[in-house]
Amino acid sequence: MKIYIDVSMIMIGTKFTGIPRVTMELAKRFYERKFDLVLIEYDVKKDKYRIIDTEGFIEFCKDKKGSRNKLRTDRYISFDGFEKDAVFFDVDTVWKTRVRRSFLYPKLKEKEVKIIPFIHDIIGIDFPQFCQTDDVMNFVDYIGAALNFADRIAVNSNATADTIKDLAKRLGAKEPNIDVALLGGDFKKTCDKDSEENGNLSETVKKIVESGIYIYMVGTVEPRKNHKLLLDAYENILHEKINLVIVGFAGQGMEDLIGRIENNPKYQKGLWYLNGANDDELDYLYKHTFALTFPSYAEGYGLPLMEAMIRRVPIIASDTPINREVAKDRALYFEKDDWKEFSDIVLNLLNDEKAYKDLCGKTKDYVPPTWEDTASDVIKTFEAVYRGQ
Amino acid sequence: MFNRNIEEENRIYAGLFDEVKMRQTSDDLKGVSNKAFLGTVELAPRSISFERLASLEGEDFLTGVFFALFQRLPDQKEKEAFKGMDKESILRSLVNKGSFSIRKMEIKDCPYENVKPGIKGKTMGLASSVSSSTALRKLAKKMPAGIQGKIRKLFR
Numbered sequence: 001m002k003i004y005i006d007v008s009m010i011m012i013g014t015k016f017t018g019i020p021r022v023t024m025e026l027a028k029r030f031y032e033r034k035f036d037l038v039l040i041e042y043d044v045k046k047d048k049y050r051i052i053d054t055e056g057f058i059e060f061c062k063d064k065k066g067s068r069n070k071l072r073t074d075r076y077i078s079f080d081g082f083e084k085d086a087v088f089f090d091v092d093t094v095w096k097t098r099v100r101r102s103f104l105y106p107k108l109k110e111k112e113v114k115i116i117p118f119i120h121d122i123i124g125i126d127f128p129q130f131c132q133t134d135d136v137m138n139f140v141d142y143i144g145a146a147l148n149f150a151d152r153i154a155v156n157s158n159a160t161a162d163t164i165k166d167l168a169k170r171l172g173a174k175e176p177n178i179d180v181a182l183l184g185g186d187f188k189k190t191c192d193k194d195s196e197e198n199g200n201l202s203e204t205v206k207k208i209v210e211s212g213i214y215i216y217m218v219g220t221v222e223p224r225k226n227h228k229l230l231l232d233a234y235e236n237i238l239h240e241k242i243n244l245v246i247v248g249f250a251g252q253g254m255e256d257l258i259g260r261i262e263n264n265p266k267y268q269k270g271l272w273y274l275n276g277a278n279d280d281e282l283d284y285l286y287k288h289t290f291a292l293t294f295p296s297y298a299e300g301y302g303l304p305l306m307e308a309m310i311r312r313v314p315i316i317a318s319d320t321p322i323n324r325e326v327a328k329d330r331a332l333y334f335e336k337d338d339w340k341e342f343s344d345i346v347l348n349l350l351n352d353e354k355a356y357k358d359l360c361g362k363t364k365d366y367v368p369p370t371w372e373d374t375a376s377d378v379i380k381t382f383e384a385v386y387r388g389q
Numbered sequence: 390m391f392n393r394n395i396e397e398e399n400r401i402y403a404g405l406f407d408e409v410k411m412r413q414t415s416d417d418l419k420g421v422s423n424k425a426f427l428g429t430v431e432l433a434p435r436s437i438s439f440e441r442l443a444s445l446e447g448e449d450f451l452t453g454v455f456f457a458l459f460q461r462l463p464d465q466k467e468k469e470a471f472k473g474m475d476k477e478s479i480l481r482s483l484v485n486k487g488s489f490s491i492r493k494m495e496i497k498d499c500p501y502e503n504v505k506p507g508i509k510g511k512t513m514g515l516a517s518s519v520s521s522s523t524a525l526r527k528l529a530k531k532m533p534a535g536i537q538g539k540i541r542k543l544f545r
Contacts (some may be wrong), residue, residue: 068519
């Protein structure tokens with residue numbers, strides 16, 4: 001089976017968490033399972049897709065180091081040159097590329113290529129207020145093309161599947177065939193990691209842990225992640241009781257929120273913000289935290305929840321369908337906009353040893369799906385398309 | 390054989406656009422009509438047919454052309470700058486933007502003569518290789534937010 005994946009954004013990207021991570025993990029596993037994997041990147045000069053050296057790309061996926069320029073071959077595919085009956089697996093942040101899917105998908109359809117988008121979420125449709133306007137418009141083009149032309153859709157959760165089905169219903173569109181492939185977690189790699197011994201911890205990170213107990217939030221700083229709730233809770237009540245640690249790259253337009261953090265009198269004493277951390281630092285902060293907090297308004301999946309559960313870290317999360325699906329009864333939940341309810345949960349856990357112990361115990365038997373499971377589930381989607389389903 | 394139903398496809402795109410306009414809390418999309426958005430659907434990455442945009446008027450035309458050429462909307466400053474301009478003037482101005490050449494855009498079926506980048510535009514087009522350099526992108530991301538914004542604007 002020939003599988004095309006557009007990796008244009010990974011070829012120029014600087015961040016490999018979230019969706020790029022999913023793309024790379026699946027590409028690795030398709031390669032290992034000996035599929036005929038063709039990785040492509042849009043070349044603006046030729047106005048065609050350039051073929052990327054597959055083996056080199058898979059190597060790059062392992063440590064994300066080395067020149068990606070060397071991976072660019074001198075072979076190209078025109079928009080009309082895709083092979084009949086191949087799979088076009090659109091998994092990366094493809095709405096950000098130059099090639100509109102409203103343009104590409106009809107061409108693929110003409111060639112009888114199987115179009116299978118992996119839709120991580122439809123936050124750009126359901127919560128456009130949390131997204132950059134230009135991204136929203138490009139995302140509309142992509143989702144519209146997916147609804148119009150996809151042979152089957154793969155998603156990362158039942159919650160995402162439900163949002164797409166609801167959307168199709170509202171539009172009066174035919175309900176798409178959707179398959180769920182839960183995202184994997186590096187269970188063994190995480191448990192075996194000794195972040196302290198690896199020597200990659202900054203002095204700041206060590207100081208954070210030495211400064212006292214803290215609640216921990218990790219993820220890109222952007223409006224939908226709801227950092228504002230944590231700051232409201234910390235500034236009003238929690239600053240006297242516990243520290244707050246926020247780790248994540250600042251998205252566009254977040255200067256006011258970052259300013260709010262940096263101007264707090266307890267900044268770098270009880271309130272900490274790190275604009276990025278390496279894997280060992282993230283792991284170290286997870287393992288020493290009082291609890292992970294995840295107050296997002298909307299998520300496609302919620303990898304930090306899984307990362308916390310793998311490490312047996314207690315979780316306090318906003319009450320959303322996706323958080324409930326990923327964490328189930330292993331977390332305590334609060335209403336998204338209620339910083340008082342969130343504060344009450346934290347204070348109760350600080351004051352009630354048994355309640356805290358009970359919460360810690362909820363993650364002890366958690367075993368995440370593996371990336372192998374994810375790849376297997378996606379392959380089942382490919383097979384379903386070939387069976388004409 | 391793949392049978393298309395263009396009307397149904399456009400209905401889906403328009404319906405999605407209505408959904409986001411309904412939920413968008415900023416004013417960015419309020420003035421953007423479905424007609425302007427649909428004018429950009431199915432456009433190729435580099436070669437834009439003017440015929441798709443010809444029926445748009447006023448702000449619709451500006452919005453449609455911007456999104457067709459640059460995959461973004463004009464900001465407030467740009468809207469003010471182009472206010473009251475006729476279609477030909479808008480096009481001639483836009484093809485001389487650096488990003489037109491950087492993106493290697495072409496406008497086909499154009500009713501106006503010689504709508505092509507001038508010297509400034511062509512010079513900026515030489516910078517197209519810079520925008521795909523991962524080393525330079527990494528460097529740019531380390532800059533303060535204000536400088537990052539200025540760099541982004543250069544390639545918009």
